[in-house]
Amino acid sequence: MLVLKNVNKIFHDTHAVVDLNLSLQKGEIYGLLGANGAGKTTTFRMILGLYEQTSGEITWDGQKMNESINDLLGYLPEERALLQKLTVKTQVSYLAMLKGMSEDKTEKELDAWLEKFNISDYKNKKIKELSKGNQQKVQFICAVIHNPELIILDEPFTGLDPINLEMMKEEIINFKNQGKTIIFSSHRMEHIETLCDRLTILRKGRTVLQGQLKEIKQSYNARTILIQGKLDADYLKSIPHVVEVTRQQDDWCVRIDHKQHTSTIFNALKPEHSIEKFLVCEPSLHEIFIEKVGQAYEE
Template sequence: MVLKLESVTKQFGQFTAVDQLSLEIPNQEMFGFLGANGAGKTTTFRMILGLLDATDGKITWDGKAIDYSTSHLVGYLPEERGLYPKLKVREQLIYLARLRGMPKNEALIELRLWLDRFKIPEYENKKVEELSKGNQQKIQFIAAVLHKPKLLILDEPFSGLDPVNVEMLKEAVLALKENGATIVFSSHRMEHVEEMCEHLCILHKGSPVVYGSLKEIKRNFGKKNLVIHADFKLDGLKDFPGVVKSKPTMEGIHLQIDGEAAADKILKEIVGKGFIRKFALEEPSLNDIFIEEVGNSYE
């Protein structure tokens, strides 16, 4: 069941929010969208779900548009949360699951499993407004997955969560993928996409500037990071041949270089000048790639 976008464009008057976006997301894929605020991520999700009509292009899942006939197979966590604050957790989650065609008894069993997983079983009969923002977000996530969707779209799922709850939610998302779901999520946190996704798309002003396999994107970037910790000054390396960027650190220096040959020459240059505690050649981070492609226009 491939999710396919073909030359998708969305315009609001004279403003183009998404411009000629084409990509394919295969079944059981974990796919990440990156971009600054206003890059077009949420608009893309709303078009996939059929909440917005594309101005041009075509979106299909398993060869068909997503509509009410397939909504029971789809889960959506919006960036702007939408729970009913006066309703109790149990009654609103069961109601939402039944809207997706899930029997009440099955929904209740699944609800309690999720509450136990998130270590909040005592919140079953509490009103949403009585919960902290972090726990409200857990309930919103449960609402998106309770009916066991085959396609799950998560818009900034980790926003506002503390590190403990981020890890809990990440484990849950990865488990859903292992159980057969296709998961598409957006984030402006590079490390989350880098850790979880096989493929990704970086949007900038509505256009895809990077798209493909994370491994291939890193391999084709053409630059590497060199981290050096030493007990002597390394400032002179910033002007060394092959060094693209440099950043001093408390323990030494962090260099971006144009290839492995530069690392070999730098090592020969510093050997014998003092004690070297660390000399590590690393792949470029997704953050490096994002800044190179998008610049400093994101928040």
């Protein structure tokens, strides 16, 4: 189990991470969200020991993070960290050696991963000859080839097309099913929604939302209703508690201020409106993120 307890990080006059508390179970994928500069990467680097926290405690299975735990960690950084003039084999083999893997074991694991990602033909090609998407796959292999127990992924889907994105998501889920602990950040809310059970949203280093994704959505009061019928925007906007009305293909997308007013909207619809659809939608993580982070950053 990974535990962060009252963790703070201060750079000169900047309080980058403020009293952060996290507890990650084995066999869990955990989402860490926030706008640029929210403290996500700083948090990852403190877990890895690249930064020392100003205060607080970080432990793995009850033991303070130290060099003896390094081989249990796998890290995919947001920035491209591959050496462009090395071949794929040389790059991966070097990093595997640093994690204590033998040459034979590395060769076997590398071949298996290259085959999984359909890039076996690139084994002896230089990194610079690969597309951005294939470089990202190689970087992922570098992070996990030693079969780590704790996997930290900072924007892991950068540069991937939809097919390769699903391929990588499948491997992340496989690691979860093997009992690995995974924490990752992504600007793509749909990835967090499909992969994570729990999450934390940071704003300027502070936790603004934390918990089970399902419970967070249930507690979110604003709702969107999709309505199909003979209506116009002006009429819908005149109904009490309607915040916004937009068109979404054949539907009117009606946003209300609180879920308890759903019946008010329904009762305002008349027979002559010929309603064919009235669907109350669960709030998306994107909506919640914008409310908790986006508006605050505009202040």
